Structures are given as structure tokens and as C-alpha cells.
Amino acid sequence: MAVLRGVDSFDRLWERRTTIDVEGEPVDLLGMEDLVQAKKTQRDKDWPMIRRLVEQSYFAAREQTTPELVAFWIRELRSPELLVQLASRYPDAAHQSSRPAVVRALAGNVDEVDAALTAEEHEERRRDREYWTPLKRELEALRFARLRQNSQEQ
Numbered sequence: 001m002a003v004l005r006g007v008d009s010f011d012r013l014w015e016r017r018t019t020i021d022v023e024g025e026p027v028d029l030l031g032m033e034d035l036v037q038a039k040k041t042q043r044d045k046d047w048p049m050i051r052r053l054v055e056q057s058y059f060a061a062r063e064q065t066t067p068e069l070v071a072f073w074i075r076e077l078r079s080p081e082l083l084v085q086l087a088s089r090y091p092d093a094a095h096q097s098s099r100p101a102v103v104r105a106l107a108g109n110v111d112e113v114d115a116a117l118t119a120e121e122h123e124e125r126r127r128d129r130e131y132w133t134p135l136k137r138e139l140e141a142l143r144f145a146r147l148r149q150n151s152q153e154q
Contacts, residue, residue: 004038005131032057036076042128047121051078058082067093074102078121080113 007013016031030038036053039046054076061069070086070093077083080101087094087105094102101116 005128006040007034007038033072033076040124040128042125042132047078050076055079055082058086075099078117080105080110080117083113083117084108084110 013030013034014028016034017028018031019026019028021027029035032053036050039050039053054073055078057069058073058077070090073086074090074093074097077086083101083105087102088108091106094106097103099116099120101113101120104112104116
């Protein structure tokens with residue numbers, strides 16, 4: 001459990017961290033892109049959070065953007081209408097993407113973008129299940145071995 005699926009090593013995450021001030025104390029957090037990647041799990045509650053995080057980034061910086069932010073939004077936006085808007089506003093960057101939702105956003109069809117985003121989410125959930133299944137089995141085996149050892153000692 002010390003490694004998250006699809007996320008860099010701790011050292012790399014630490015280099016990209018964000019520090020905020022909470023009541024005069026600095027608090028280190030995952031950087032936005034790393035947090036979004038870490039949230040791509042099979043858990044239902046993570047997907048609305050991804051959407052909100054990326055939307056907040058988009059609304060906060062869309063007037064003073066950078067090529068890196070545009071690339072992040074093209075890669076991660078989960079709101080069909082905003083993805084269509086983004087593709088229209090930055091067509092060159094959107095044309096560089098092979099993401100199916102972005103390809104459909106370039107055509108301006110919100111329903112097709114929504115369907116592509118749903119398929120993308122299902123695929124990420126499948127990958128997460130696939131990643132964790134053998135690890136869960138390993139943890140269960142360790143837990144049962146410890147239970148057997150404890151019962152034999154008593």
C-alpha cells in the first residue's frame with residue numbers, strides 16, 4: 001500500500017508537492033496532477049472529486065493559462081461541456097491529443113464526449129481492480145498466516 005497505481009515515486013511526488021498555509025503552519029500536499037492521477041481508482045467517490053479538482057483548476061487559471069495547464073486540462077478534464085470549450089479555444093493543443101474524449105470534443109458533440117469520458121472512467125476502474133487484485137490476495141494470505149500462527153501459539 002506504499003505505492004499508488006500510476007503515480008511516481010515518493011521522491012518525485014515530493015519534488016512536485018504543493019504547500020499551503022493552514023493557520024500559520026505549512027502543510028505539504030500532493031501536486032494537482034499527482035492528486036488527480038492518484039484518484040483514478042475503482043472507488044465511486046473519487047471520480048466526482050477528479051472532476052471538481054480539474055474544473056477548479058480550469059476556472060481559476062483559464063484567463064492566465066500556460067501551455068502546461070492547457071495540456072493538463074486536455075488530458076484530465078471530465079466535464080463534457082468544458083472539454084468542448086477547451087478544444088475550441090485551444091484547437092492546436094487538442095489536435096495533438098489522442099484521447100477519444102478530446103477527439104470528440106473537437107467535433108463539438110457533447111453527448112459523444114460524455115460517452116467517451118464514461119468509457120475512459122470504466123477503463124481506469126478496470127485497471128485499478130486489475131492492479132489491486134493480486135495485492136489483496138497477498139495481504140489476505142499474510143493475514144490468514146498470522147491468524148494461524150496466533151492460534152497455534154495460544
